[in-house]
Amino acid sequence: MAAVDIKNLDVVFGKNPARALELMDAGLSRQEIIDRTGDVVGVQNASLSVKQGEICVLMGLSGSGKSSLLRAVNGLNPVSRGTLEVQDGERMVDLAQCDALTLRHLRSTRISMVFQKFALMPWLDVVDNVAFGLEMQNVGKKERRRRAMEKLEMVGLAEWHDKLPHELSGGMQQRVGLARAFAMDSDILLMDEPFSALDPLIRTQLQDELIELQERLNKTILFVSHDLDEALKIGSHIAIMESAKIIQHGKPEEIVLNPSTAYVEDFVAHTNPLNVLRGRSLMTAITALDVTGDNLQLNKHENCHVRIEGGKPVAASRANAPLNLLDWQEGQPIEQVSENNLVITSPDVSMRAAIELRYRSGLPVLLCEGGQLVGMLSDRDFYHALLGKHFTQETTSDAA
Incomplete structure (x- = not known):
C-alpha cells in the first residue's frame, strides 16, 4: 500500500494561481x-507513489521543484490542483481537500520533518529539543523524557x-533533529537536504x-537531495526533477542504466557504478x-x-581440470574465496563485491536464484558497466 500517493499535482505560488494553471495547460x-x-x-x-517503508529521494538542481513538492x-x-493522498491508518487523506483539523492531526501524528538547518531551539x-513535539501533543513530562532519551540513545x-545546541557540532545537531523526528513515531519522515551543510x-x-x-524502524522517507551519489546510496527509488516536473522515477539501477532524457544522462554521467x-x-x-x-x-x-x-550447477572444470564450486552470500567473509573457486551467489550481489x-577466484561469477542458474558475470560485463554504465547489453558466446 502506498504511504504517499501523488497524482497530477500542481503547486503555484502567487496571487492568481488559476490564471497560471490556464497558461500551463496552454503549453x-x-x-x-x-x-x-x-x-x-x-x-x-x-505523479508519484511512495510505498510504505520506502526511501524515495527527490533529486534535482536548485529550483527544480523538489523542496516545493516535499513541503506539499x-x-x-x-496544492493548486491534483491530489496528494497520505495514509492515515486504513484510510487515505487528500491534503488538497482536508480541513485544518485533519491537517493538524496529520502533522502531529503521521508526518515529521527534518530540516536542513537543524531548526533546534537554542534555549x-x-x-x-527532542521532546518538544511530544510536549505539543500533551504527552506527560516523564513519558516524553523517556521517549526522547530512547531516541537519543x-x-x-x-x-x-543536558547540553545546549551550541555546545554540539553540526553533525551532532543534525542527529538531534533526527532523534526529534523519530521521537514523534510518525510513519512518514520528510527530510529536506538534511546533510548538505x-x-x-x-x-x-x-x-x-x-x-x-x-x-x-522501517519508516517511509521522502528525502530531498541535489547530490546524486547520496541519492543512489540511500534511496530505494529516485525521482529526478527538472523545471518543476518529475522527468524520471525508478530504482537507482534503472536511473543509472537507462536515463530517459539527456538531462538525466548528464546527471548520471559521473556516477560511480560500484x-x-x-x-x-x-x-x-x-x-x-553455448551449450553442449x-x-x-x-x-x-x-x-x-x-x-x-535440474537447472543447478553441480560441477565445473577449466582446461579439463576440476574447479571447486563455492556458495557465497554478501555478509560472509570474502577472504574465503581463493583461486580455482567458481563462486555461486545471488543476482542481487553488489558490483563491488562481484x-x-x-579478482580473488580468477573465474567468472555464477548467479543463482531459487536454486536455478540465471546468469554469469564476466570481465566483459564489468567493463560494460564501468565504461558505459547505461547500455543495452549485447550477448556473445565468448564472454570472458
Whole structure:
C-alpha cells in the first residue's frame, strides 16, 4: 500500500494561481508564466507513489521543484490542483481537500520533518529539543523524557542530553533533529537536504546511520537531495526533477542504466557504478551461453565449463581440470574465496563485491536464484558497466 500517493499535482505560488494553471495547460513554459503573471510554478503535473517503508529521494538542481513538492506533503505548500493522498491508518487523506483539523492531526501524528538547518531551539537542552513535539501533543513530562532519551540513545547522543545546541557540532545537531523526528513515531519522515551543510566525512557517517536506522524502524522517507551519489546510496527509488516536473522515477539501477532524457544522462554521467549496480543488471543470461549437452561454456579461451543438472550447477572444470564450486552470500567473509573457486551467489550481489569475487577466484561469477542458474558475470560485463554504465547489453558466446 502506498504511504504517499501523488497524482497530477500542481503547486503555484502567487496571487492568481488559476490564471497560471490556464497558461500551463496552454503549453507556456515556467518562465513565460512568470513573465505574464508573476506567479511561480513550483510543481507541475507531478505523479508519484511512495510505498510504505520506502526511501524515495527527490533529486534535482536548485529550483527544480523538489523542496516545493516535499513541503506539499505536509501542507506547508498548498496544492493548486491534483491530489496528494497520505495514509492515515486504513484510510487515505487528500491534503488538497482536508480541513485544518485533519491537517493538524496529520502533522502531529503521521508526518515529521527534518530540516536542513537543524531548526533546534537554542534555549532548550538536547533532550527537551527532542521532546518538544511530544510536549505539543500533551504527552506527560516523564513519558516524553523517556521517549526522547530512547531516541537519543539510538542516535548515540544520550550522554549529551543536558547540553545546549551550541555546545554540539553540526553533525551532532543534525542527529538531534533526527532523534526529534523519530521521537514523534510518525510513519512518514520528510527530510529536506538534511546533510548538505555538513562536512563530507560527517555527511557520509550520517547517511550510513540513516540506512541502519531505517532497517530497524522501517519508516517511509521522502528525502530531498541535489547530490546524486547520496541519492543512489540511500534511496530505494529516485525521482529526478527538472523545471518543476518529475522527468524520471525508478530504482537507482534503472536511473543509472537507462536515463530517459539527456538531462538525466548528464546527471548520471559521473556516477560511480560500484555504489549502485547489482549483478542482475550486469549479467550475461545463461540463454546467451553455448551449450553442449549438460555443459555451459563460460569461457572458450580457457575451456571453462559448468555442468547443469535440474537447472543447478553441480560441477565445473577449466582446461579439463576440476574447479571447486563455492556458495557465497554478501555478509560472509570474502577472504574465503581463493583461486580455482567458481563462486555461486545471488543476482542481487553488489558490483563491488562481484568484482572482488572475480579478482580473488580468477573465474567468472555464477548467479543463482531459487536454486536455478540465471546468469554469469564476466570481465566483459564489468567493463560494460564501468565504461558505459547505461547500455543495452549485447550477448556473445565468448564472454570472458
